[in-house]
Amino acid sequence: MKLRLVALQMTSGPDVEQNIQQVEFLLSQLTLCDTPTLVVLPECWACFGGNEQLQLQTAEILGVGQIQHAMSQLAAKFKVWLVGGSVPIKGQSAQPQSKFYAASLVYNPHGQCVAQYNKIHLFDVEVADKTGSYQESLYTRAGADIVTFDLQGAKIGLAICYDLRFPELFRALQAQGADVICVPSAFTYVTGQAHWQILNQARAIENQCFMVAANQVGQHNNGRETWGHSMVIDAWGELLDIRGSQPGLVIAEVDITSLQQIRAKMPNLQHRKIQVASSL
Numbered sequence: 365m366k367l368r369l370v371a372l373q374m375t376s377g378p379d380v381e382q383n384i385q386q387v388e389f390l391l392s393q394l395t396l397c398d399t400p401t402l403v404v405l406p407e408c409w410a411c412f413g414g415n416e417q418l419q420l421q422t423a424e425i426l427g428v429g430q431i432q433h434a435m436s437q438l439a440a441k442f443k444v445w446l447v448g449g450s451v452p453i454k455g456q457s458a459q460p461q462s463k464f465y466a467a468s469l470v471y472n473p474h475g476q477c478v479a480q481y482n483k484i485h486l487f488d489v490e491v492a493d494k495t496g497s498y499q500e501s502l503y504t505r506a507g508a509d510i511v512t513f514d515l516q517g518a519k520i521g522l523a524i525c526y527d528l529r530f531p532e533l534f535r536a537l538q539a540q541g542a543d544v545i546c547v548p549s550a551f552t553y554v555t556g557q558a559h560w561q562i563l564n565q566a567r568a569i570e571n572q573c574f575m576v577a578a579n580q581v582g583q584h585n586n587g588r589e590t591w592g593h594s595m596v597i598d599a600w601g602e603l604l605d606i607r608g609s610q611p612g613l614v615i616a617e618v619d620i621t622s623l624q625q626i627r628a629k630m631p632n633l634q635h636r637k638i639q640v641a642s643s644l
């Protein structure tokens with residue numbers, strides 16, 4: 365089974381409408397083809413580089429709002445499966461200022477929302493950059509469910525950004541049969557330069573799956589700087605396509621059935637001895 369895997373790299377700002385236009389412009393560069401296409405947007409693609417207050421204001425109730433409407437329209441217009449990085453999603457009964465989930469929402473080519481993964485590992489970390497202290501849990505509620513969805517027979521797994529540092533999540537996705545894992549991200553320049561490619565390659569190799577890693581890139585309004593270098597990787601750890609520090613598309617057409625051979629020859633999944641207990 366053939367799939368076209370696409371990571372969309374962009375520099376999101378705080379203005380939702382402008383970010384939607386940037387995504388639409390980049391998607392219009394895709395050539396039309398019959399191969400099912402999976403497009404992954406970066407973390408916080410619709411609003412990034414503002415302050416906490418703006419993040420909280422931008423959060424939407426599931427099924428309602430500008431960001432979700434745009435994703436549905438874009439998926440249908442370009443006839444792609446669209447993984448929407450993270451979108452800030454409030455619970456149904458949430459108060460206006462309450463924390464939101466950093467949700468990766470998935471739309472099918474009919475514009476229907478078919479999956480939601482809420483980021484499990486929150487980035488409360490000190491980094492040696494201008495921002496210094498990242499405290500995602502101040503405004504974000506942590507997710508607790510491991511999520512895969514079916515794309516015409518291929519199993520697609522979902523993770524977000526900092527999750528990349530927790531291999532047990534990816535193991536769990538592998539155990540659920542993930543053929544492709546999507547990692548929308550806003551990796552910082554400093555940590556990205558040091559770890560981004562290596563972590564993505566390791567997750568691909570150890571779980572024998574394709575990785576679609578879509579990152580934010582460049583300077584953002586609030587002084588934050590992100591690393592870019594979005595990539596598509598195969599199950600052998602090879603980079604099929606990569607982009608440096610400019611916005612744009614990273615594209616690879618892959619054959620999902622090729623995974624069977626790799627897994628049959630080196631059956632990592634069957635050779636496992638240690639189960640990691642979940643504390644979720």
Ligand SMILES: O=C(O)CNC(=O)[C@H](CS)NC(=O)CCC(=O)C(=O)O
Nearest residue numbers: 408487498500525526550551552555
């Ligand atoms: O909070 C926002 O505005 C949007 N979210 C992010 O930028 C998130 C949480 S701060 N960033 C990461 O997870 C970076 C991880 C990373 O860089 C690493 O693991 O090295």
